[in-house]
Amino acid sequence: HSVGIIGAPFSKGQSRDGVQLGPDLIRAAGLVEKLKGQGCTVKDYGNLTFEEVAKDETTGRAKRPRAVGQANKQLSEAVRKIKNEGHACVMLGGDHSLAIGSIHGHAACGTQLSVVWVDAHADINTPLTTPTGNIHGQPMSYLIHELRSKIPVMPNFSWLKPCIAAEDVVYIGLRDVDPEEHYILKYLGIKTFSMTEVDYLGIAKVMEQTCDHIFSKVKKPIHLSYDIDALDPSLAPATGTPVVGGLTYREGIYITEHICQTGLLSAVDMVEVNPKRGGTDNGVRSTVDAAVDLLLGCFGRVREG
Numbered sequence: 693h694s695v696g697i698i699g700a701p702f703s704k705g706q707s708r709d710g711v712q713l714g715p716d717l718i719r720a721a722g723l724v725e726k727l728k729g730q731g732c733t734v735k736d737y738g739n740l741t742f743e744e745v746a747k748d749e750t751t752g753r754a755k756r757p758r759a760v761g762q763a764n765k766q767l768s769e770a771v772r773k774i775k776n777e778g779h780a781c782v783m784l785g786g787d788h789s790l791a792i793g794s795i796h797g798h799a800a801c802g803t804q805l806s807v808v809w810v811d812a813h814a815d816i817n818t819p820l821t822t823p824t825g826n827i828h829g830q831p832m833s834y835l836i837h838e839l840r841s842k843i844p845v846m847p848n849f850s851w852l853k854p855c856i857a858a859e860d861v862v863y864i865g866l867r868d869v870d871p872e873e874h875y876i877l878k879y880l881g882i883k884t885f886s887m888t889e890v891d892y893l894g895i896a897k898v899m900e901q902t903c904d905h906i907f908s909k910v911k912k913p914i915h916l917s918y919d920i921d922a923l924d925p926s927l928a929p930a931t932g933t934p935v936v937g938g939l940t941y942r943e944g945i946y947i948t949e950h951i952c953q954t955g956l957l958s959a960v961d962m963v964e965v966n967p968k969r970g971g972t973d974n975g976v977r978s979t980v981d982a983a984v985d986l987l988l989g990c991f992g993r994v995r996e997g
């Protein structure tokens with residue numbers, strides 16, 4: 693595996709300070725060395741720097757739109773460059789609004805994508821349905837063709853065009869979905885494996901059916917967008933919106949091992965690690981170590997040795 697890493701120390705898609713510290717915490721836990729140790733070639737493209745945006749008043753009900761739009765434009769360009777240079781792209785967040793730029797930049801290199809979204813949340817509110825205004829709960833609404841008519845004009849978002857089809861999206865880990873999001877998921881017929889399905893089917897069947905779904909037409913590169921809050925808060929408490937009843941460490945890792953063995957993983961986001969949440973140092977350590985292990989699983993680490 694040839695891996696390009698980009699850090700996006702960004703927090704304006706939500707309201708809690710600390711998530712911008714995620715990229716350097718994950719690096720400090722040895723991500724680059726450990727990827728190299730398992731045979732990957734790694735190029736670290738460093739961290740993006742995001743200019744402060746003055747006077748960023750809410751549009752519709754989306755908060756801090758100018759900052760979010762500008763950051764994601766930068767990220768899209770960076771991800772596109774990393775893909776054009778032939779690497780699998782690892783984007784370290786930062787909050788989940790960054791999936792806007794990451795997926796847009798990944799799609800810019802021409803191919804259709806499959807998106808596997810691992811998260812307690814669907815992140816598919818529109819600027820008009822969002823209950824909080826936080827754009828980390830909205831990224832998918834800007835990216836999916838079928839929702840284009842639901843997105844108002846937003847400052848610093850003119851560069852963004854939807855780039856994925858609803859049928860090419862699979863969700864795993866859902867357990868805190870707003871009513872408006874649920875309506876959108878049903879209306880678009882988007883494939884979802886909530887924690888109920890994870891319990892009912894078991895993670896192996898979930899991954900089998902995930903792959904059946906995304907490969908049902910033509911095999912496309914996979915964009916894996918992994919929100920650390922998909923994991924159970926007992927394992928990953930250092931995150932902005934923890935929700936009980938999440939994935940075990942083993943389930944979380946199984947997802948990455950299975951995606952890796954498809955040979956089609958083309959980009960992965962690892963987002964929402966927030967060291968200012970999670971209470972104890974142990975909680976932060978556990979969260980960061982889980983994030984690293986998930987990324988190692990994406991690029992060839994298997995538990996059998």
Ligand SMILES: CN[C@](CCCC[B-](O)(O)O)(CCN1CCCCC1)C(=O)O
Nearest residue numbers: 788813817823824826828829868870933
């Ligand atoms: C479920 N939707 C939320 C959370 C989004 C989490 C973003 B992610 O990137 O971490 O997944 C929360 C909305 N609820 C918060 C509690 C009160 C009811 C609304 C939102 O703000 O849209």
Ligand SMILES: [Mn+2]
Nearest residue numbers: 788811815919
């Ligand atoms: Mn998310």
Ligand SMILES: [Mn+2]
Nearest residue numbers: 812813919921
């Ligand atoms: Mn989430």
Ligand SMILES: [Mn+2]
Nearest residue numbers: 921932933964
């Ligand atoms: Mn979160």
